Amino acid sequence: MKTKILVVDDEQPIVTLLKYNLEQAGYEVITAMDGEEGKRLAELESPDIIILDLMLPKLDGMEVCKMLRQEKIMIPILMLTAKDDEFEKILGLELGADDYMVKPFSPREVIARVKAILRRTQAQTETVNDITVEVTQIKIGNLTIYPEKYEAYFKDQLLELTLKEFELLHYLAQNKGCVLTRDQLLSSVWNYDFAGDTRIVDVHISHLREKIEKDTKKPVYIKTVRGLGYKIEGPKQE
Numbered sequence: 001m002k003t004k005i006l007v008v009d010d011e012q013p014i015v016t017l018l019k020y021n022l023e024q025a026g027y028e029v030i031t032a033m034d035g036e037e038g039k040r041l042a043e044l045e046s047p048d049i050i051i052l053d054l055m056l057p058k059l060d061g062m063e064v065c066k067m068l069r070q071e072k073i074m075i076p077i078l079m080l081t082a083k084d085d086e087f088e089k090i091l092g093l094e095l096g097a098d099d100y101m102v103k104p105f106s107p108r109e110v111i112a113r114v115k116a117i118l119r120r121t122q123a124q125t126e127t128v129n130d131i132t133v134e135v136t137q138i139k140i141g142n143l144t145i146y147p148e149k150y151e152a153y154f155k156d157q158l159l160e161l162t163l164k165e166f167e168l169l170h171y172l173a174q175n176k177g178c179v180l181t182r183d184q185l186l187s188s189v190w191n192y193d194f195a196g197d198t199r200i201v202d203v204h205i206s207h208l209r210e211k212i213e214k215d216t217k218k219p220v221y222i223k224t225v226r227g228l229g230y231k232i233e234g235p236k237q238e
Contacts, residue, residue, distance in 0.1 A: 002028040003118060006047040008038030008064070009080065010056050014103075018051065021107035022114070035059025042068055047075060049117055051110070052097070054081040062095055069096035069162075076117045076163050080105075093203045098164045099190065116191045117163065138173045141234040143212060143221060145173050154212045161211070164189065168204050172222065172232040181229040205230055 005027050007018050012033075019029045030045055032038040035056040042050055042064075054061040065077055079097040093100065099113060138145040145152045150166055152159045161169065167189050172180065180188075182198035190200065205224075209216045220235040 002026065003049075004028045004030065004045065004047040005114065006030050006032065006038065006041055006045065006050045008032045008035070008041075008050065008056065008061070009053040010034060011053075014053075014080075017107060018110065021111065025111050027114075033057075035061065035064045039064050039067060042073060042075060043071075049076045049078065049114060051078050051080060051114070054079060065097050066095045072160070074160075074162065078110075078113055078117065093200060094207065096162050098162055099200075138170070138176075140173060140176060140232065141221065143173075145170055159211050161208075165204055165207055165211075168201075169208055169232075172230065175232075177231060177233050179225045179228050179231045184229065201230075 003026075005022055007015055007022070007029060008031070009015050009018070010033050015031050015033070019031060022029045030041055030047065032041050036058040038050070038052065038056070039059060041047075052061045052064060056064070059067075061079055061081075065079065068075065068077075077097045077099075079100040080103060081100060082103040098117060101110065101113065136147060138147065142155045143152065144154075144156075147170055150163075152161060152166060152169055168185065171185065171189050182201045185201045186198060205222060206216070209219050209222055212221055213219045222230060222232050224230055
């Protein structure tokens with residue numbers, strides 16, 4: 001069965017370009033020209049990934065992303081924006097998008113980003129379906145991470161994490177006590193081999209803190225090392 005991609009954009013030339021190149025790369029592609037139709041198809045077709053434009057008629061990309069996440073639909077979202085605007089990028093990530101790209105872009109770059117996201121998603125599915133796999137865990141204080149299941153729990157409550165949030169948390173946990181720079185995190189979690197926008201890291205760190213820290217201004221688990229980056233460590237007392 002082919003991997004299914006939903007492309008939501010109101011510019012027909014972009015839809016045509018993406019559809020052609022993604023199909024040439026072996027994917028099944030469905031399309032929508034407005035936010036309402038995009039949301040409907042996301043719910044109906046259960047695609048493996050959504051390529052979602054920010055500026056859309058009826059419902060904009062922010063609203064679509066927000067509504068899907070509120071409905072617990074955690075399909076990975078690659079957001080497209082014509083605005084080279086830091087606020088728009090950060091807001092999209094805060095609402096649950098996994099990554100973003102600024103127009104204009106090359107089809108090759110889109111496919112590379114899609115492949116990177118799908119590799120993780122497909123690895124997750126294969127592991128979940130293989131009941132013979134021994135489940136391992138990483139435990140730090142009240143935080144428990146199950147890498148094979150792509151699940152994390154805090155005080156025995158399942159955390160609702162986007163794919164990128166989980167991967168970031170997992171990578172930090174794998175390197176417990178080690179200071180990781182923003183560039184290291186971009187390279188390891190986002191597969192960016194160039195000087196990317198390190199605000200992406202800050203946004204996702206902020207999201208994780210909201211879900212596991214009692215006081216986000218005085219974090220116990222995910223700590224900022226001023227001038228360097230971040231590290232995760234367990235609380236001294238639970």
